[in-house]
Amino acid sequence: MNSNKQSFFIDGEWQEPASSARIEVINATTEEVIGVVPEGREADIDRAVAAARRALQSPSWGGLSPAERSKAMLRFADAIEKRGPELARSVSMQNGMPINVADQLESGFVVAMLRYYAALAKDMVVEESRPSPMGFTSLVRREPVGVVGAIVPWNFPVALSMMKIGPALAAGCTIVLKPSPGTVLDSYILADAAEEAQLPAGVVNWVPGGRELGAYLVTHPGIDKVAFTGSTAAGRIIAQECGRLLRPVTLELGGKSAAIVLEDADLGALVQGLPTASVLNNGQACFSCTRILAPASRYDEVVEAVAGAVSALVVGDPLERTTQIGPMASAIHRDRVQGYVEKGKGEARLVAGGSKVDRERGWFVQPTVFADVDNSATIAREEIFGPVLAIIRYDGEDDAVRIANESEYGLGGTIWSTDRAHAAELARRIDTGTLGINGYMPDLNAPFGGIKASGLGRELGPESVAGYQRYKSIYQLG
Numbered sequence: 375m376n377s378n379k380q381s382f383f384i385d386g387e388w389q390e391p392a393s394s395a396r397i398e399v400i401n402a403t404t405e406e407v408i409g410v411v412p413e414g415r416e417a418d419i420d421r422a423v424a425a426a427r428r429a430l431q432s433p434s435w436g437g438l439s440p441a442e443r444s445k446a447m448l449r450f451a452d453a454i455e456k457r458g459p460e461l462a463r464s465v466s467m468q469n470g471m472p473i474n475v476a477d478q479l480e481s482g483f484v485v486a487m488l489r490y491y492a493a494l495a496k497d498m499v500v501e502e503s504r505p506s507p508m509g510f511t512s513l514v515r516r517e518p519v520g521v522v523g524a525i526v527p528w529n530f531p532v533a534l535s536m537m538k539i540g541p542a543l544a545a546g547c548t549i550v551l552k553p554s555p556g557t558v559l560d561s562y563i564l565a566d567a568a569e570e571a572q573l574p575a576g577v578v579n580w581v582p583g584g585r586e587l588g589a590y591l592v593t594h595p596g597i598d599k600v601a602f603t604g605s606t607a608a609g610r611i612i613a614q615e616c617g618r619l620l621r622p623v624t625l626e627l628g629g630k631s632a633a634i635v636l637e638d639a640d641l642g643a644l645v646q647g648l649p650t651a652s653v654l655n656n657g658q659a660c661f662s663c664t665r666i667l668a669p670a671s672r673y674d675e676v677v678e679a680v681a682g683a684v685s686a687l688v689v690g691d692p693l694e695r696t697t698q699i700g701p702m703a704s705a706i707h708r709d710r711v712q713g714y715v716e717k718g719k720g721e722a723r724l725v726a727g728g729s730k731v732d733r734e735r736g737w738f739v740q741p742t743v744f745a746d747v748d749n750s751a752t753i754a755r756e757e758i759f760g761p762v763l764a765i766i767r768y769d770g771e772d773d774a775v776r777i778a779n780e781s782e783y784g785l786g787g788t789i790w791s792t793d794r795a796h797a798a799e800l801a802r803r804i805d806t807g808t809l810g811i812n813g814y815m816p817d818l819n820a821p822f823g824g825i826k827a828s829g830l831g832r833e834l835g836p837e838s839v840a841g842y843q844r845y846k847s848i849y850q851l852g
């Protein structure tokens with residue numbers, strides 16, 4: 375596959391880029407160039423924002439009822455579904471995601487998400503008449519917040535885009551989306567689908583580029599709301615800019631979540647659920663439970679089970695159906711993750727992995743587990759974003775809750791127990807935005823997001839639509 379592109383999808387058509395700058399996309403497994411696309415410049419963003427503004431005010435989008443928007447969204451979902459296998463393959467080659475994961479989360483989940491928001495749009499009530507206790511009536515309206523500037527990272531490029539596009543379209547907004555330079559080819563497949571579905575011109579526009587282009591989009595005077603997924607460091611900068619501009623912003627940032635293994639846990643279930651809960655997408659998932667909290671009474675047993683499960687993971691070409699762990703998304707990122715593995719060797723006891731993967735090409739890191747990790751160690755505090763787990767001992771459930779909560783982050787988490795009611799009770803004490811019992815999987819119908827350094831606001835669920843709406847109250851006094 376070699377995907378070379380010459381243009382951007384702006385205003386419902388393929389437009390020439392403002393400059394000759396190009397982004398080379400490299401296959402994470404073969405290290406070969408698999409595509410070259412134009413790199414966006416400020417002038418491209420200007421055109422995209424202007425197109426999105428026109429669409430917002432146009433009869434063909436701004437004038438549609440929510441039920442009519444829903445129909446357009448369903449057409450878009452159908453067009454994406456047709457391209458599902460192509461999308462999954464594209465993501466897998468670009469960032470190393472195992473193809474089974476890509477099929478599920480970058481294809482099936484994405485189509486289901488768009489249909490979910492289309493269904494919400496269909497039944498959306500945008501105006502409500504409320505009797506006032508003061509003797510008159512108020513009309514309370516939910517209006518689209520306007521033109522959205524959306525910025526996504528490279529780890530789940532399609533799903534994280536749809537977490538913004540879905541609720542934004544349901545609310546009646548328009549979008550300018552900036553994909554990460556590492557994963558841009560999938561955005562062209564989405565744009566093809568938008569074109570086939572005849573989404574009205576300017577409703578969704580894609581301009582790929584790096585962080586400077588992202589920064590330009592964030593502060594652009596034509597943007598009404600920013601939706602960002604990425605690192606906490608970038609999120610803090612974007613939050614500052616949006617604070618200065620008093621611009622609404624949603625931030626989905628990093629994590630360092632805890633998997634609490636209770637004394638009554640079924641370790642067979644833990645071993646089965648761990649690949650998804652802790653090392654999904656080669657550990658390149660924001661919600662990964664990379665701190666495993668093991669009870670002192672079963673400590674050795676948990677270490678053995680986790681080390682065994684991680685050592686057994688099949689590392690290889692992400693396009694092979696049997697592969698469970700593919701390469702890291704870039705050489706720089708591989709070096710960063712490998713650096714944490716070396717750091718961990720000085721901080722804790724290595725019980726699985728830790729060596730180089732014996733392959734000539736590809737940015738692989740061997741799945742690695744450290745035991746006897748102190749919660750204050752670097753490998754327990756910092757987000758590694760690779761297949762590297764830290765096992766931490768706890769004494770009693772209060773201690774487990776304390777350790778889980780002693781983190782800068784609060785995004786995911788899991789509790790492993792055969793007593794579901796007790797696990798749910800304990801879950802209420804964990805400072806986090808989402809938590810799974812005996813497994814982890816974000817739910818389309820439940821809000822997803824973090825607290826503390828993991829972010830602000832929520833995606834997924836009906837709640838995320840509110841992030842793309844603004845209220846207007848009309849007091850009917852006479």
Ligand code: NAD
Nearest residue numbers: 526527528553554584585588589604605608626627628660
């Ligand atoms: P990153 O912050 O470096 O980049 C993310 C995106 O933001 C890219 O498109 C990049 O070009 C852009 N960007 C970077 N700095 C910017 C700035 N100052 N202004 C505007 N745009 C800017 O992150 P990454 O390395 O691409 O992604 C990995 C990070 O994303 C991890 O920390 C991970 O936890 C986080 N993440 C969070 C979630 C979530 O839902 N909470 C989901 C996936 C990934």
